[in-house]
Amino acid sequence: MSTPLAHTRYALRTGVTCLTVPGGAILLNPPHKEKLTGLGAPETQALKTLNRGPSTLLEMTGGAAEPNGVTTLLDRLSAGGWLATTVRDGARDLYTVSPFSTPPARTATPAAKATLSKFTIIHRDSDGLVLEHPTSWCDLRIHDPRLLALAAGADPAELGLPADISTQLAADLHWAGFTVADPATEDTTFTTRSWSAPDLWFHRRSTLGPRVITWDHFGPTQWAAPDFPQLPARRPDYPSAPIALPVPDLSTLRATDPTLTAVIEDRHSTRSFDDTTPITLAQLSELLYRTARTRSVESTPDGTERPSRPYPSGGSVHELELYPVVRHVAGLAPGMYHYDSFDHALRLVAPADSPAVQRLVKTTSATLTEAAEPQLVLLISARAGRAMWSYEQVAYANTLKHVGVLLQTLYLSATAMNLGAVAQGFSDTAAFTTATGVNELEECNVGSIIIGTPAAPR
Template identity: 60%
Template sequence: MSAVTYPDQTRYALRAGVTCLTTSAGATLLYPPRNEQLSGLGLGQLQALRTLNRGPATVSQLSDGSGTDDVAGLMDRLTDGGWLSVTVRDGGRNLYSIQPFGQPPPRPVTRLPWRATLSKFAVLHRDSDGFVLEHPLSWCDVRIHDPRLLSLLDGFGAAESPLHVSIKSQLAADLHWCGFLVADPDEEEREFTTRGWHAADLWFHRRSTLGERTASSAHAGAPMWAVDTFPQPPTRKPHYPGEPVPLATPDLAVLRANDPTLAAVLAGQQSTHAIDDANPITRDQLAELLFGTAGGVRSTSAESAARPHPSAGSVDELELYPIVRHVDGLAPGMYHYDSFDHVLRPVADLESPAVQRLLATASVPLAEGGAPQLVLLLAARSGHLTRNNGQVAYADILKHVGAVTQTVSVIATAMGLGACAQGFSDTAAFAAAANVDELAECAVGSIIVGSPAHDR
């Protein structure tokens, strides 16, 4: 049983998604697949649960004239079991709320040392309800209602804080229990497993996978949240101005007859870091590569366009932007590949500062200071997925990038070309070069393609 004593004004509420069924014999708490039978309850405790079903209440309100000790003990039991949200209040105002989504560990029995500090993985951000403190490995969120508490997050001994020491001690104890505080500020840097993770990466990992926070896909950040508010973004990106550059359509029958087997291609895949600039990739080779990767749209509707690579719901949010430095038969520059018409649409001059930044970034993995003949930059029109897929949308985008990258690599290998995928790209330079809002369309990957240099 919990040894904590919350202020009398503290309010308790059933956590989101919990149902409490009461009968004359007892009560059952339901949060599928978890449930708990409560037996041996007194009449005052049963009435308290019925009151709790109607909304948040203090122990005094839940007791309603019966013994407060029995009701307070029940609230402690349910709080420690993760069945309740707890809102600590003082002076008639909400201070903070503990909002569980998992099952809590036992409360710590040791006091925090004075060096205790907020974990490096703790994330404070705003949402529609105000400030919320999250930790990817915690079993709960802590919602900060009173902005005076924000200054305490950098140390609980702040002399300038107007809050009573009991409130500061209570918050520190709760943050320790919730997993937000570490006893030693260097603790997370000494362990290999915690030092190797960054806050953004771990938060993203837990936010985009199933677990206690996201028990099923139905909990994945309000999927379909925009259906009744915002229209579906158009499947086809608006054309860039300028005369389109037609591309040859490959003969699929010939390719099927003459291409190497998939097993041979996979066995021959390797990253190419040296290119043969004397024998550049040709315009027709680029056409074949683009067509095989993203062309030949098989069907289209208001919401999808089926391209030859995996995509959740056939939304196909990815766009390809070839940056041409040295392709035989094609003027240098940055283009957008229109997979519907199988043409290239000019986007920006090769010498523009933003395109030069993209080229400089792509040149890093090449040997002896070489420059790429061709960079295929992948961009995501993120709204196509965020509208329907909630918080897992960006994770889906990155999975699609992996699928397209592998497709490009396989096709390039079958064609005798070299390819080298990059783990980073300059998203600010892309937004400037393509004249797009990064929140609407962002760079998410790039692949260098060219004629591989062979030892002579």
């Protein structure tokens, strides 16, 4: 720990409990703990003061002239990541270094002015502004907005801040890994250049690791249950009249389908389709029934709904919906439809001449041979609240996993039916929102796959 500025305030980091005993103490933050022994009366008193809340060195020592023992204890606690440290200017809080794992040893701050890393983000949460970095051991919480300008390189004198505040902030940003001496160094190796900030943040935020070591606020916690009802399993119907779809004979398919090994080995992406013999409404109906129908809904004692469909879904939330965008399907008028997986029916969402639907068709051409237009695109959307009501931090990551298993289910079923399929790594989310008229935060496009009659091999 560097020499603290005057009025620096210390606190046990969130989740830490300190049990003091004669001559020692035990620090607890499951699954971590540390035993402190050989403590004198000043150190024990300092720990008791910290247990009551944030304290300055003066408050912990009662104004003792020789606080060396307490300073040494603070150094040890800081090195172990047990303390959150708030730097202040007089009685005004400026920023707090909040650890969530053990910090590295401090190294010399670069002489040249450092720059924020491309991975450092600044955002607001329920407690205010915070700087975060996906590979850091701490967060840096901003209490005074002048510190944002200071972190960006502003002159502390122009901000009305003492020069030593700038020195301390630079040292703490460097220690936390929020800054780099030369921004170009982050792009000189493939390892760092290959990661974008959103990708690295998504990875770190949706997995267990240094930031998340318990299940208290991670995974299927049903965090929203006390304040919000779960969204119903069934999406509200679009107002158009339903188009009933024929139900395939699963008993016959069980007997006549190719084997699982055959469809796995024969599966491939098809980029050329035969418009002279397009996919039929009956084939579309069979594909939807085999892959995405709602087979049943279980109601749990606490009132949540757990649908069952042919593909798996974490917690049986089944937040995904299918939207067939039809250009050329025999027996079905062009347009954008929603698949009602409960009634096995289609409802028209937007007509074929809608500019948004035309965009949804045309943007798939980049996937097909000679920029051809698809016979059929199945857009996959997520009713985000179905997953986010239950899951903390991993909801969107789980949704993308669900998209993956649904795409594979569609691929294998299409292969069994002698249909061609090719999944897309992108789709026009803005056009989807325009065509459906939905709030993107309530339902968003998360995947797409082109389906049709494959062209004969050349």
